[in-house]
Amino acid sequence: MTQIDEQFIKIAIKMALNAREAGNEPFGAILVKNDEIVMYGENKINSFCDPTHHAEIGLIRTFCSENNIFDLSDYTLYTSCEPCVMCTGAMVWSKLGKIVYSVSHDQLAKIAGSNIMISSKEVIDKSPHKPILVEQVLNAEGLKVFEGYSFSH
16 A cells, blocks of 8 residues: 555545445446546446446446457556445456555445455456455544445345
């Protein structure tokens, strides 16, 4: 973990707060190349009536499509929470270079009251492409996003 990782995780956490304020689940992400943000993403499952529009996968879909790119090996994705198996799969398929997150899926399961997740590490370990994984950066700040939040199942 570096100071740059902390700087960018703070922005991903802010995106999670934006998503929450917009009536979506509290998850946010940013995509970075050469220490510059190239795209912002937030959970929009309620806004788009799309249960797959998580912050990370929505960002990857949009960025790759708009830029006609499939290989994100030169990019880092910063996300407020450990990516789910669907989003981690998208990161593997796009050959993402590095994943940095704040809140772990085990912590999220305690907050949400359930856990259908497979850890990002498990997905990456079984994949042909293995992004660098940096876990639980600014964890206490990331957990604050969920204070007073109730998940609907």
